[in-house]
Amino acid sequence: MASHDAATALRALRSAVAACPATDRAELARRLYWLSIALRRIGKDGLAVKALSNAQRLAPRSRARTLYERFANGYGMPKSSCVEHDDYRAFCSIQIRKYLERVPDGRFADQDEIDTVLTMIADAWLKLYASTAISSVDCDEKLRIFREAGVAFPALRETRAARPGRVIVADFYRGRTQRTADRCLCGSGLPYRMCCGRIRPLYESDTV
Template identity: 35%
Template structure:
């Protein structure tokens, strides 16, 4: 039994004892020491890491971990967990489609705001709350207008990206650079419904082009 297997078994024991934080450390140790050619073991470890992350209140990190595992083995338990918890934006599924739309809109606009700052960071809780309130105010206007009715997720996402919110700046804004996603093999711009150029078999919008949630934008993921 190599080191990764021992760490994995120890992690499962701590998970069974309802000590997820300690279990996570052992699963991480198992992942670091697992040989790269042991795909099944890598996928199994990532699956359990996702379970623990969800237990400790980091569901978006759990989803990202399961998506990583699905990239190694499409028909794994981790892949089924990703399908269960992921919405059409490639984000964590919410209680309703309206909440899915709100999360996508908020994340698109939060990313715009962060990219406009030289620091790429939120400086205080007060700043974070103010930006949330401002984005939500625009969101309420979108809902009142009824413009989302009958639109596909791709059409909604294009609309969310087109909305320009006038954000207050706490310092000089950074220069804007638009990033255009292109499939260089087909020499065409990639849309969310297109197959992902990484050949995962998933739509681009649920794979490399998935919308990063606020947790990921602000703090990064596991």
């Protein structure tokens, strides 16, 4: 990889992942691992973490797991320089998705709308951070706080009368809903919040 252009390698690795049979879990995990390396080299850390997340689920004892735990934070997002920034990005992603659930097309109309919503979220974060001991609680409690927090978004345009319901993941073995701290049901061994229940940044596409 070091002697090859990362963009060229990325195209080849994406094709290799697409061509790999889903039944060959070890080989698919290996290809996703190398795809994540190429994605990181061109600055696409979000997609790199997604590729690693998929790889480590397929092969929990592989290099992909080690690299994923190094590069992903407790929310399953790319790790930043400090915990507070990790917290804010998780809060921001949750609130943006809440807002977009209210608009008919599920996307921003223009840059002015983006700027207004981001400003509202930033203001809400500062108030939340000042009034809550965020830094003293664990990741699971932070997620509960972030999801319960409401942001008084202005009526920038027509909104839906009712928001879609949130998908509830059930752990039938334990006879209750899946908690963020529980081991993920996929068998990866990671907490649900870092695996299948990780916070997905808005820019993250469905494919890598």
